[in-house]
Amino acid sequence: KRPVILDCDPGQDDALMLFLALNAPELDVLGVVAAGGNVPLTRTEINCRILVEMAGRKDVPVYAGCMGPLVEPLFTAEYVHGETGIDGIEFFEPSLPKQDQHGVDFIIDRLRAAVDESVEMVITGPMTNLAMALKKAPDIAGKIKQIAIMGGASFEAGNVTPSAEFNIYVDPHAADIVMKCGRPIAMFGLDVTHKVMTSPEIVGRLNALGSRVARSCAGMLDFFGQYDAAKYSAEGGPLHDPCTVAWMLKPDLFKLKPCHIAIETQSELTRGHTAVDFWGVTGKPANAQWAYDVNRDQFFDFLIERIGNY
Ligand code: BDR
Ligand code: CA
Numbered sequence: 001k002r003p004v005i006l007d008c009d010p011g012q013d014d015a016l017m018l019f020l021a022l023n024a025p026e027l028d029v030l031g032v033v034a035a036g037g038n039v040p041l042t043r044t045e046i047n048c049r050i051l052v053e054m055a056g057r058k059d060v061p062v063y064a065g066c067m068g069p070l071v072e073p074l075f076t077a078e079y080v081h082g083e084t085g086i087d088g089i090e091f092f093e094p095s096l097p098k099q100d101q102h103g104v105d106f107i108i109d110r111l112r113a114a115v116d117e118s119v120e121m122v123i124t125g126p127m128t129n130l131a132m133a134l135k136k137a138p139d140i141a142g143k144i145k146q147i148a149i150m151g152g153a154s155f156e157a158g159n160v161t162p163s164a165e166f167n168i169y170v171d172p173h174a175a176d177i178v179m180k181c182g183r184p185i186a187m188f189g190l191d192v193t194h195k196v197m198t199s200p201e202i203v204g205r206l207n208a209l210g211s212r213v214a215r216s217c218a219g220m221l222d223f224f225g226q227y228d229a230a231k232y233s234a235e236g237g238p239l240h241d242p243c244t245v246a247w248m249l250k251p252d253l254f255k256l257k258p259c260h261i262a263i264e265t266q267s268e269l270t271r272g273h274t275a276v277d278f279w280g281v282t283g284k285p286a287n288a289q290w291a292y293d294v295n296r297d298q299f300f301d302f303l304i305e306r307i308g309n310y
Contacts, residue, residue, distance in 0.1 A: 001028035002120055002145075002149070002248075005107060007065065008241065009125030010039025010047040010086050012220035017150075017241040018048070019213055022055040023309050024140065024249055029057070030110055030119070033065045033103035037125035037170055038077045039085035041067045044125070045238070047086050049094035053184070054213055055310070058096050065103030069171035076168060080227050088223035089216040107133040111140040119143055122177070124241035126167050131174030134181055144183040148244035149174065151213040152189030152274030154290065165190050168263060169272030171249035176263040185288035186256060188243040189274060193293040194257050196243065196299050198225050199235030205304050213310035240301060243291065250302055255293035258286035 008014040016134055021027055024218050026080040032052055035043040045064040052060050068074035079224040081087065099106065106128060111119055121144060121260050123130060134141060151167040168175045179185065198221045206218040221236065228237025245252050 002026055003028045003030050003114065004108065004120040004122060005030050005033065007033045007035060007046050007121065007123045007125065007129050008048070009039070009044045010051060011038040011081055011125070011241065012086055012088060012224040013239055013241040015047070015051050015220055016217055016239065017122065017245050019055055019217065019310070020245045020303065020306055021122065022052065022060065022240050023055045024245070026249055029060050030256045031063060032107055033063045033106060033129050035065045035125040035129050036067045036074050036166070037167065038081045038248045040074065040076060040104050041065070043085055045098055047084070049096045049098060050092065053094045055097045056215065058307050059134060061099045062096060062100060063099045063103035063106045065133055069126060069128055070131060070173040072171065082223060086220060088220035089282065099125050103129050104132045104136065108137045108140055111143040112137070112303070114143045116142050117145045120145050121147040122207065122244045123147065124244060126171035127151070127174040127178045128171045131171070131177040134177055141181050141183055146184040146186065147178065148248055149185060149187045149242050150193065150241045151175070152187055152276065154189060154191050154276035154278060156190040156194050156276060158273070159190060163264070163270040164272035168274055172265045172279050174242065174273040175272070176265050179261055179263055179287055186247060186291065187261065187288050188240070188291045192254065192294050193238045193240040193243055194232070196239045196296055197232070197234045198239055200235060202236065202300055206307060209304070209308050209310040214307050217307055241293065241299045245297060246302060247291070253295050253299050254291050254300065256289040256291045259288060259290040260284040260286055261288045261290060
């Protein structure tokens with residue numbers, strides 16, 4: 001099984017990423033680390049425990065990571081995700097405890113204990129936790145096999161400012177550190193996540209699966225879709241975060257291109273912009289693979305098939 005650490009800020013779409021990873025027979029989920037992002041850490045951490053418990057994976061430890069970005073104050077998105085971040089599910093008090101160890105120290109210890117180039121990372125929130133871990137312990141980079149990230153926008157316009165996608169905008173300094181870490185990176189930005197729009201048909205198929213996880217997915221996508229449907233004049237909303245894990249499990253769904261990707265940290269106007277050198281005009285060597293296309297129907301068939309296993 002492939003060892004993986006999941007770092008996220010649930011978020012309805014983070015929740016689907018977690019569900020996809022937590023029942024994947026291919027993956028050995030070493031731990032889930034919460035970040036402050038869509039909603040504050042006090043909430044994302046509880047959300048992670050609810051979702052891991054719902055997935056029947058109380059064996060997977062959940063950690064709280066960083067409360068907010070390295071430099072900037074935390075900017076949250078209750079206006080998209082609702083007060084809880086995962087509005088649309090039936091809430092319960094999780095019995096799964098939060099681990100005492102800080103999420104950043106967990107990442108450091110777990111990577112240090114691993115063999116070289118063995119652990120995969122999935123990051124679907126601001127990249128604060130891994131950036132902090134790399135700052136504290138630069139030696140861990142060599143343990144990472146690859147990093148699958150949801151973040152950025154290139155051909156597609158930003159979703160929080162004209163230039164920037166939310167996860168990178170919130171902590172551009174962290175994104176800058178991670179993008180320069182020298183390990184293989186696959187990045188799923190709005191160019192591709194805006195091609196996986198949900199619809200009432202998708203929500204209906206999830207609901208019809210009948211399990212608590214599946215009905216929660218349907219409820220969350222229904223909620224999430226309302227905000228985005230209005231915004232994008234579509235039938236639903238973009239299902240950003242599960243693109244990362246779907247690619248890990250079924251890479252053929254996506255098209256990626258090696259590119260040099262730089263993060264804007266200085267400008268007020270374009271803070272968090274991802275300068276994706278899609279046409280190689282800078283001549284700089286690629287530091288990541290940029291996802292630019294996806295087979296939408298096959299993506300949703302795969303997602304629904306996997307959620308159907310709950
Ligand atoms: C990203 O920001 C959050 O709103 C979502 O969970 C996703 O990770 C999309 O810009
Ligand atoms: Ca997210």
